[in-house]
Amino acid sequence: MKILTVPFLVEMEWGIAVNELMAGPSSEFSETAGAEYDQDGALSAPFRQFRPPNLPLCRGSSFDTSLNNMRSTQNIFEGLSAFPIIPADSDGTVDTVALSRIIERLAIPGVDSIGLGSTGIYMYLTREQRKRAFNAAAQTLRGRKPLIVSVGALRTDDAQHLAKDAEEAGADGLLLAPVCYNPLSEEEVYQHYESIAGSTTLPLCIYNTPSTTHFTFDDALLARIASLPNVVALKQPAPTTGAKERHEALRAKLPSGFSIGYSADWLVADSLLAGGSAWYSVIAGVLPAPSVALMDAIRRGDAIEVRRISAFFQPIWDLFKEFGDLRVVYALANELNLCKVAPPRPILPIAASHHSRIRSALATLGEVCATCARQEDGVKICSYTRSHAGDSVQDITDPTPSALKSGSKSLLTPDTQEPATAASELFSHGGIGTHNDNSRHSMKATGSTVSEQHFDQAIRKSPGPVLQRPRCLDIGDSMIGLVDEPLESYAFFGSSSAGSFMRQMQQAIDYRLGVQHQPTKILVGETNKYDHKSAQRAVGHRSTIEYVLPSRKTADSLANAYWELVYPLYPFLNRAAFNKGYEAIWTGLDTDNENVLVCTTNVIFALGSQVSSIIEPEQRQETAQLYYNRSQSLVDSHFHDRQSIDVVSLYLLMGIYLQSVGSPQRCWMVVGHAIRLAQSLGLHRPDCNFAGGSSRERETACRIWHGCILMDRVLAMTFGRPAMIPKWLSAAVPLPKMIDDEFLDTQVEGSPVRPDGRPCIMEFFVCQLELYDIMDDILLELYMGKEDRQKAVDAISIFKLDNSLANWTRGLSPQLHIDDTPPSDTTPLLRRLDIVNKVRFLHARMLLLRPILAQYCLPQSTEKQVDSLCSRMVMQGSKMCLETAHRTIELIYSHLDSSTVTGPVPAWWYSVLYIYTAATVLLSERLRPEIAIGIENFSNAVSWQRAILVLNTYARVANSAKRCVAALEILSAKIPWAEHQPEYVHPGQHIASAGSDFLFGSDPNVGEINLNDIHLNLNDGFWLNSIPENLQFGI
Known part of the structure; x- marks a missing residue:
């Protein structure tokens, strides 16, 4: 067998060779298209070395279940199934590079499976060409989405061979239509399905497409075939009228749990709202994101929203009805520059004179801009669409409150x-x-x-x-730095981010729980250009x-x-x-x-x-x-x-x-x-x-x-x-200079006191510049550029930086003193500046001391240590960090007006960051309770509840605060006390108990989470995806 190779390999994610893929669509098919595959469509030997560690080349039942690649036969045929075209030249040779590009575009949240069916021109390809497509699709998906392939053929034995090919390639399920040249009887169709179902272990879906096969199933035949062991689903066109009645009639005759899905994109909404299990979508194969938006509304049962979204699709539906969906999706793929390919002959492409309507339809959906839609020679590249230009920086929220x-x-x-x-x-x-x-x-x-x-x-x-913007695309919070989807996002959040500190704490938690810690590779780089x-x-x-x-x-x-x-x-x-x-x-x-x-x-x-x-x-x-x-x-x-x-x-x-x-x-x-x-x-x-x-x-x-x-x-x-x-x-x-705006034209020298005797407001800004200069030193000295920071605390640097903070506080005027004395001027503005200054200082101190606390809580610090100056410094530094966290929470809690979510406090997005950071420090007391000894003025339980209350208050303004609550609650439930929970709640405080009620905060929704089902590993961020949907955020 001849192996085709390419001179240069590029590894992406788990190692698929994508040098041609990343180069963008080519204007014509070249002899090297798909050169990374052998003649059967499987990865050639030089590329096999880049497969994921311990994972097979083909997807299927042998994939690691921890990667969520195992899918039951019940959910393979549910949800939104996108059916892309299979680009091939005039001889039927499949362009595997273009096919991989198209399928990669479909591997987004909200698309539940990918199907190679009639839109994939399977009946126009030979068995070898179909095998090539099966292998390329499976290699591209690598288990991220179920792959469903059509194995219909005129002869039963040919269909059996195709089913075997699909199973070997790593497909997850099969579609089978009763393809015929001569009319088939019901018994012939039944035996055809029986023979093919018996030749494969894959689940099978009845592919009822009478407009193509010219065979119509009656309900009795469907029920008979559905009784076969491997047959678990039905795909058929949605009816033009009576969708609910037709679905209920089918449901009554088919086995319990049998999936009933629908095609015919322009009619499918009513059938899905009536209870259909799956949408087998042609349009989703080329326009996945708008299809996901429509499907999301259908899943919610929001009929009004479904109608509103469907209005945007109407120009596409009109084109489908006039030209046929196959010709239209080929035109769409060409306009979107996904590939340059024509449908298989004898089918002719849509005439160029009609492409202005194609572009107009894309403009209505927002896949190209109106300027591109008016181009006479087609869209070369739409400058603002993410599928072409990378992540847009535009704001993508509904402009109407x-x-x-x-x-x-x-x-x-x-x-x-x-x-x-x-x-x-x-x-x-x-x-x-x-x-x-x-x-x-x-x-x-x-x-x-x-x-x-x-x-x-x-x-x-x-x-x-x-x-609404898809939640999964928010790779992080602008102030917290938590990453949602690390396998699909390459944004880098370094060691000073709050999420990074949480990961350090997780190492100590895993050690305490006896969980083997697996380091996660940090992906450095940005995809959101x-x-x-x-x-x-x-x-x-x-x-x-x-x-x-x-x-x-x-x-x-x-x-x-x-x-x-x-x-x-x-x-x-x-x-x-x-x-x-x-x-x-x-x-x-x-x-x-x-x-x-x-x-x-x-x-x-x-x-x-x-x-x-x-x-x-x-x-x-x-x-x-x-x-x-x-x-x-x-x-x-x-x-x-x-x-x-x-x-x-x-x-x-x-x-x-x-x-x-x-x-x-x-x-x-x-x-x-x-x-x-x-x-x-x-x-x-x-x-x-x-x-x-x-x-x-x-x-x-x-x-x-x-x-x-x-x-x-x-x-x-x-x-x-x-x-x-x-x-x-x-x-x-x-x-x-410390000169307020009113005196810029007259005052020459700056001063903390204005010419009219009042405190200078600009003093705050100048002092913040000095403070963040010190914070920059903290980042450079303690967080940047050294991989062994966890192994040893740089005591000399910490002493120097702490001295810089102390000198900074000494230089403040009485108006901005860090101690608890009230400011000299208590007007609302100056009072707020005073509090913001205090909170920022406390946050800087937490950043300075967190490396000490992290080392104290990490596994290597649990070994027996001799009493030394260094060990005492680590203990005192940890105590000071914990006390600083208490003070941060108290300061914001005591000045926040919960009714209006305002007050003399930092802006809410900063307050959420400060509270979240402080709360993660509170959790460290669980691992080393001794660091709280001697802290008489604060209670862990009280401060914890106050942090939760503050975040829940800010949740009225933005869901990101509620997300932080959920993250903290889950982490809290997973962290055991080292020996026993100390009683740190003092008499006279208004919180009476330190029991489990406060560990789960004041949000009742958190109690619905099954904590035993959450595999907590903050190193990858996937644990957050186990939180109920009503706790997720997508600002």
Whole structure:
């Protein structure tokens, strides 16, 4: 047998050779297409070495069950089954590279199986060509999804051979249609199924497709065949009418547990809502993400949502009915650049004159943008679709808050919007989003707005679906750094992230429980590439900027919330210049860089919505997202080329907002772009900070550059990644002066006290820059670049860094003292700055001391140790870390207003991070209870319950907080006390018991979890997937 080889191998994930696959679709089939396979379609010898350790080359019953590759015969034929085309040349030679690319695109959550059936042109291929397709598909899937293949043939013995081929390739199930040239009798069909079922151990599905086979099963024959041992499912077209009655009639005649699934995509919804087990989908084979969205609505039984989503598919259904689904999916695959292939002759492709309708249908679904849809020569590559351009950075949430959808009052008064199209709903491999196109028209804001009632009516009339971003695509939380799907996500979260500390604790837990710890390979790299074209919707260089604003009253309220609660912490704007432009927006006067101004205004509204007490907590995220989406519609593709300090400010504000949503990669990349843009302006040079401008302009430039440094270090700390700006560069530009905005034009020297005798607000920002400079040292010294950090604590570095923190606290003014004395000025703003300063300091101390605590709890530290200075230092450091965690929780708990979810505390996304980090430290007391001895003012049980209460309070604003609760509850239930649970609850405290009620918090849903079924291994993150769906989040 001749083995075809390729000169260069690339290993991806478990080792499939994908050098050609990753190179993208080729315009024509080459002689080397699929060269990694031998002539039978199996992996050639040079590629076999890259198979997963201890796993066979073919999928099947021998796969490791721990990888969830075992599937019962009952669920193989359930859910959404995607049927792709099998690309082949005019001679029928299967292009295995293109087929692997297509199938890889289908291996997403929500697609339950992949089928090679009629859409896969199986009847047009020889046995050897079909074997090649079977093997290529099985090798690509590698057990991640069940593979179902059609083995229909004119002759019974041929079908038996094909069934054997499929089983050897690693297929999970078979489809069998009664293919015939001469009409078949019922007995002939029965014996045909009986013979083939007896020749294989694989489960078999009756493939009833009368329009193709010209044979119609009656119910009695179906029941007779269903009684055969291997026959477990039925696939048949959905009826045009009477779906419920027909399904109930079938269910009454077929065995209990027998799967009844439906095809005919445009009719299938009613049959599935009536109780159908599976959707065998042609369209899902080329457009998986929108199909998953429709199937999710069907699974929920949400008929209204099903109808709304189905409206987007209608142009596709119309094409199916006119041209036939096979011709249409070939055209779709070509338009999406998945492959360049024609259907097998004698079938002819859809004429080029009709491809504008194909592109228009894709635009309606959001798979290509409206600009691509208008191209006469076809879509070469759609710049914003994730399936082509990698992960989009756009925001992909519904632009309408639920309060508006239900007709209730809201702060928002936007213009009337068009029915949802590609410009408003994006279905892609990454979810659903918005794409703003030149053809979309909005109202020029001149101070008047459309009424709320008019907008509510427009929303209710809209046929478009309201779709949520798939939960599985949120690879992490922007502030916590927890990874959801490590096998499908390559985002790197380093050792200073909260999730990393949890993994360290897990090693100690596994040791205590006697569980063998298996190290997990860290995948370094990013798949979520920042795509500027997809992130920033071009509106062109238009002379008139089209935009929409809320009412002036609402706008001023949100802007005031920003100035009072966000700006003092992040003074990244020239406030005087912005206010001048802000007024011009409402009066209709021309301004410079109007789209930058309006975009910045909407980001300010989004940030104000996050902290405004006049918006109900449950509506803040949706309201903020609406404004942020509007800002994105005005960010054009030329922003990257503009040498403007205003654009740097805009990107920093966007970074602040993205911290509050489940978009860690976007946040990371947006802040990175702000830094590069600032450097291109020379803001990093001490002699180039707008030296020729006014003192206000110079100080604004200095604040913005140091804002880049601050955000860089905040994200580095959060994600455990190296900072982008090195220490020598950050120190090159002097810190901003302690001069408040009101005195920038008159005051020369900075001071903690303003000329009017009041405390200077800018002191807080300057002090935070100094604090995060120390935190950067902590990351570099204790968390970055050394693999043996767990083996020895760098005591000298810790002493030096602790001394730096102590010196920093000594330099604070009385207004920002770290001790418990009240500030000199107790106005709400200054009181909040004081508390935020304290909390950030405590968090920095926890980061400093966590390596000591981690070492103390790790397995090697359980050996008998002699009394030494080092051992005592480790003990005291662990005690101090635990006490710091208690103080962090107490500080936030005592100042958070649970009714409004506001108060003089850090922004909720920071508070969630601080509380979550502190709670993980509390759990370490379970492993080494002695570290709590001597801590008289705090109780582990009380602090634990307070942490849970705070997180549950923040769950009203965002589900990520509730997710953290679930993570902590499960970990708590899995950690045993070292010997016995000490009684640390002191008399007089309002918590009466340290029993199991608080270990499971105040959320009753956590009690529904079967903890014995959860295999906890924080090193890979899969344990979180065992949590009930109502505890998952997908902001």
